[in-house]
Amino acid sequence: MDPGRVYQVWNPGRLIFGPGALGEIRKEFPSGDKPLIVTDEGVVRAGILDKVTDLFARAEVRYDIFNRVVADTPIETVEEAASFYRERGCASIIGLGGGSSIDTAKAIAVRVSGDGTLREYGSGRPIPDCLPPIYAVPTTAGTGSEVSAVAVVSDHEGKMKVGIRSPLLVPKVALLDPLLLSTIPFRTAAETGADALSHAIEAYLSINSNVITDGMALSAMKMITSNLEKFAANPEETEAAGRMLLGSCLAGLAFANAGLGLVHGLAHSVGAYYHVSHGLSCALYLCAVMEFNVPACPEKFVPLAEALGVDVRGLSSERAASRAVDAVRGLFSRLAIPKTFSEMGIEFRLDPKMVDDAYTAPVAKGNPRQAQPEQIAALFLSVQG
Ligand SMILES: [Fe+2]
Structure with missing residues (x-):
C-alpha cells in the first residue's frame, strides 16, 4: 500500500x-x-x-x-x-x-x-x-x-x-x-486467453496500479496460467472454463482501474493495419514489452513470476523477471501461438504512423517505462521474423 x-x-x-x-x-x-x-x-x-x-x-x-x-x-x-x-x-x-x-x-x-x-x-x-x-x-x-x-x-x-x-x-x-464457452475453437481460446493474460500483466505493472488492482491482477495471472491450456484443449470442461472466465473478469477489473501499457499500444496500432486478432497482437508483443519494462520496476517481477508458477526462492529480481518471461513464452509456445509475422505468412512493413500511434496511444499511458519512438520501432520489428 x-x-x-x-x-x-x-x-x-x-x-x-x-x-x-x-x-x-x-x-x-x-x-x-x-x-x-x-x-x-x-x-x-x-x-x-x-x-x-x-x-x-x-x-x-x-x-x-x-x-x-x-x-x-x-x-x-x-x-x-x-x-x-x-x-x-x-x-x-x-x-x-x-x-x-x-x-x-x-x-x-x-x-x-x-x-x-x-x-x-x-x-x-x-x-x-x-x-x-x-x-x-x-x-x-x-x-x-x-x-x-x-x-x-x-x-x-x-x-x-x-x-x-x-x-x-x-x-x-x-x-x-x-x-x-463449451464450443469455443482452440485458436480462439488460446488467443483470447493471451489477451486476458496481457491485461493482468499490464495492469499489474501499470504506474496507476494499487494494492487492490494488484491483488486482482495476480489472482488473474494464476488462474489463467493454470487453466488456459486445459480450457483450450477441452472447453466442455466446466471447471477450467469457469476459472478462465473468472480470471479474465478479474484481469478486466484490474485494467479497468489501473489501465494498460505498451503491449496494448502496439497491439492496437498493428491491429489497425494487419488483420491479426487482438489477442494474437497482444501475444506477439507481451514478452518483448515485459523485458523492456524490467529496468523500471524489477521488484514487481518477483510476485509476478510467482503468480505465473515460477519457483522464485533464491532468485534476484532480474532473474525472476527473466523466468517470468520464459514462463509466458513457454505457455504461448505450447498453445502454438505464432511468434512472428513471417510465421503467419505476413510480410510486415513498419509504417511510421504505426510508431506515432503507439507512442501517443492513451491505452499505453500506464506503461512503467516511457518508450521513445525508436524503441517502439524496435519492438515492432522484433517480431517481424
Ligand atoms: Fe486487450
Missing part, C-alpha cells in the same frame, strides 16, 4: 457467475422494455443465440437481434446497428459474444444517446449521461469488456482504433456462464 498517494477504485456493475447463469437473464426485463441482442454469426451457428431467445420466449420478453458484428467492428457497423435500434424502438442492449460484440453494444449505446460521432467521442468529447442499460454475456474468456469502461471499434478509413472511455460504459449486468 502506498500511503503517500490518493487513488480510487471503481466497482463493476452486477456480476452473475456460474454454470447456468444465463438463465437469470430473463429476470432482467420485467417491464416489457425491448432489448436489442447484439451478436455475430459464430455465436448464432454455435446455438448460443437460441439459448437466449428460448429463455426470452418462455418469459414472454420481446427482443430484436442484430447479428452482423465482425471482429474489430468497423464504425459503419455500429452506425447500421444504431439505426436498427432506433427503428425497432429498443430500450436496452445485450452484447452476446466476444469482445467485439460487447464493445459494439457499448458503442451503439453511445451512438443512440448523443449527436456526436464515434470519432468525436473517441477523441475525448464527453459521452451523454443517458445511455440505455447495457448487458454483457461473454462467450470467450479474454477481453474483460464485461466489466470495463471502454469500447474499442475500428476506423478502417483512418487505419486506427477508436477507444471510447467512460465509467458509463460499464455494463449494468454481466452474466458469466462457463457453459456458453
